[in-house]
Amino acid sequence: MARYTGPKSKIARKFGEPIFGPDKVLSKKNYPPGQHGNSRRRKTSEYGIQLREKQRAKYTYGVLEKQFRLTFEKAVRSRGVTGEVLLQLLESRLDNIVYRLGISPTRAGARQLVSHRHIVVNGKIVNIPSYTVKPGDVVGVREKSKSLLIVANALAGFNHSKYPWLEWDKATLSGKVLHVPERADIPENIKEQLIVELYSKQ
Template sequence: MARYIGPKSRISRRFGEPIFGPDKVLSKRNFPPGQQGNNRRRKQSEYGAQLAEKQKAKYTYGVLERQFRNMFDAAAKADGITGEVLLQNLESRLDNVVYRLGIAPTRAAARQLVGHKHIVVNGNVVNIPSYQVKPGDVVGVREKAKSLEVIEAALAGFNHSKYPWLEWDENSKSGKFLHKPDRADIPENIKEQLIVELYSKQ
């Protein structure tokens, strides 16, 4: 399973945001990486801004280039506003749903749980992180994995009312995917229109 395995703090510093979750380095060095990173004042071009937004989205959701392009093409063919549909499809990925439900502390950890067959969808084990969860699907923890320390630690004190498109059942350690999220409810700081503009040039 291909995924980004490079230095994560460096990526977070490039965008000035905790892309991969809370990052102590970002609070200490909140300027771009590289020599004299905090002294650079070069104006970003329109293309540079569009490219940066696409890169940010890819790193945030843990999707590589070809997969991201395929998701964009699918969103462009679907009904609705392309940028919003793209973000909704990214939010519907199984690894992201596991993360949003609080079962894992980060998307990378969620991807690992899925890959190791600790997650079930409608009672069946699914080990494909990119699996598209559909409205009405129930995503939960496999029975023998419910006592895993990483899952218990992640769920402890997690606010399950944060995301209105998900409904959590504490007894069964599972959550129902009620519907695809509205754009206003997606907390990620991504300007999806810039991504649409970038791909429209290609």
């Protein structure tokens, strides 16, 4: 499946925050990219604001348009507040769980670990980044992959108490999903209601 492989700093500057992780360029150029990045811009329309928020969510979680729409439609069919359920579904993706557990410093890196068969769910290899992890599932590093330097470096000094809905076992390099995260447990700066309003117009 195609992924965005362009300059990530440019996208981060567009949204004014490091949505792909720590970014040296963003700290130096905290204004939008382009020739007129520093100049005053016309007021963005309501639709433009809503579209921008959807793009922010897509780039943050590394999801393409079709997959994002399918996830939204699933959220609509589920119980609960649609916007919150949407974020909960995105948070439940295997690549995101690997990232949240600190096994990889970025979601892109986590996606690669999953695709390259380094990750197991309940003891079985799963190489689908979009796989939905459920409460009670245990996500960990494959036995043969525990010596990977990239994993060791990512886990070094990582604060595993950041996410109360995940429980980390240092001895087995695995984490258990205790429950679906509450909205307050999701730190992403995404205004999910704007995404709901955008799709309601289509």
